[in-house]
Amino acid sequence: MARNRIDETAKRIQQAARRLRENTSGEVGWLSDQLEGRFPQLAGRSTFAETGPPKTLSELQAELDALIGLETVKEQVRALVAFLRVQGLRKQSGLPEVATSQHLVFLGNPGTGKTTVTRLLAQMYRAMGLLKRGHLVEVDRPGLVAQYVGMTAIKTDRVVRRALDGVLFVDEAYALSPRDGRWDFGSEAIEALLKRMEDFRERLIVIGAGYPRLMHDFLDSNPGLRSRFSREIEFPDYSTEELVAISRRFATEHRYELAEGSDRALRDVFAGCVRGEGFGNARFARTLFEQALNAQALRLTDEAGGELSGLGENELKTLKADDLLAAAAALGEGVPVDDQAASWAFFRRRRKAS
Ligand SMILES: Nc1ncnc2c1ncn2[C@@H]1O[C@H](COP(=O)(O)OP(=O)(O)OP(=O)(O)O)[C@@H](O)[C@H]1O
Numbered sequence: 421m422a423r424n425r426i427d428e429t430a431k432r433i434q435q436a437a438r439r440l441r442e443n444t445s446g447e448v449g450w451l452s453d454q455l456e457g458r459f460p461q462l463a464g465r466s467t468f469a470e471t472g473p474p475k476t477l478s479e480l481q482a483e484l485d486a487l488i489g490l491e492t493v494k495e496q497v498r499a500l501v502a503f504l505r506v507q508g509l510r511k512q513s514g515l516p517e518v519a520t521s522q523h524l525v526f527l528g529n530p531g532t533g534k535t536t537v538t539r540l541l542a543q544m545y546r547a548m549g550l551l552k553r554g555h556l557v558e559v560d561r562p563g564l565v566a567q568y569v570g571m572t573a574i575k576t577d578r579v580v581r582r583a584l585d586g587v588l589f590v591d592e593a594y595a596l597s598p599r600d601g602r603w604d605f606g607s608e609a610i611e612a613l614l615k616r617m618e619d620f621r622e623r624l625i626v627i628g629a630g631y632p633r634l635m636h637d638f639l640d641s642n643p644g645l646r647s648r649f650s651r652e653i654e655f656p657d658y659s660t661e662e663l664v665a666i667s668r669r670f671a672t673e674h675r676y677e678l679a680e681g682s683d684r685a686l687r688d689v690f691a692g693c694v695r696g697e698g699f700g701n702a703r704f705a706r707t708l709f710e711q712a713l714n715a716q717a718l719r720l721t722d723e724a725g726g727e728l729s730g731l732g733e734n735e736l737k738t739l740k741a742d743d744l745l746a747a748a749a750a751l752g753e754g755v756p757v758d759d760q761a762a763s764w765a766f767f768r769r770r771r772k773a774s
């Protein structure tokens with residue numbers, strides 16, 4: 421019990437330290453390093469708890485297929501899985517395996533489904549018997565890089581050990597390469613990672629992810645990197661129609677229904693967003709959905725004059741176009757609902773681009 425409380429407190433302090441380090445000159449980094457030394461389980465975020473019986477390969481494949489869009493990603497994952505299965509069967513038959521590196525690079529803007537697919541892939545590796553646990557440890561630069569000489573390799577090692585028999589997902593991996601040619605501890609993390617990727621070839625899969633442009637620069641920054649990551653999978657931005665479908669999925673998952681006119685409102689909002697490195701794709705769709713729940717709650721409170729007890733199931737589960745538009749406006753993505761929506765969206769795009 422006491423230990424739990426200490427762990428919980430340590431976790432909170434570490435999160436605060438990480439936030440401070442990201443927002444300040446890094447003076448407090450030692451605190452995070454000390455805490456991770458004391459509580460190694462804090463290194464990296466474990467985003468997949470191994471609960472319940474492991475899923476079968478076909479169940480996982482069905483989950484992947486059910487994701488909206490991502491056709492090229494699904495195709496590449498299918499090819500990868502097929503290759504690994506055939507290599508596994510060759511091994512069983514006494515034929516030599518073709519030893520290829522299993523480490524991958526995911527190239528994509530924010531919210532394009534990289535973490536979602538990684539989580540499924542990690543479990544697929546487990547289902548194929550290639551990884552014992554198939555858990556996912558997600559980490560970013562502050563989770564690997566320490567503030568003092570010699571500490572980064574130790575910190576990186578700690579994260580690697582947590583990820584053994586699973587997948588280590590390095591988000592925004594490009595942040596590890598030195599900027600403006602200056603040397604920094606990021607290089608130490610890359611060296612340590614490359615070594616561990618080799619040492620634990622059979623027990624660890626590393627996926628480096630990030631914006632396409634910066635990831636290409638990153639892979640070019642160190643000769644060892646490109647050869648270590650065998651495949652690059654591109655996650656394209658979602659189209660407006662795909663984002664509408666993803667929003668519908670969020671609504672259904674949470675037992676909400678979208679009223680008539682909602683699709684059009686969603687379409688107008690998504691069509692008006694400037695795409696590129698700054699656009700959150702499905703993550704933006706999720707934020708919009710969550711914001712729309714607030715707008716719905718406010719609308720219902722206003723409509724009922726504060727007397728919420730009389731509200732029926734229908735009202736509680738219906739999201740109206742106005743809720744979505746209010747949500748978009750709150751997020752700074754407001755669009756008018758009249759027929760001029762398209763031209764207004766065009767105007768906004770032009771304004772933002774200039
Ligand atoms: N194709 C899809 N179909 C349904 N839901 C999706 C799809 N892609 C992403 N999502 C949902 O959108 C949210 C963001 O996805 P995810 O975290 O996988 O993106 P990401 O690429 O890892 O983003 P980031 O780069 O910001 O970490 C999650 O809630 C996920 O469930």
Ligand SMILES: [Mg+2]
Nearest residue numbers: 534535536591
């Ligand atoms: Mg992610």
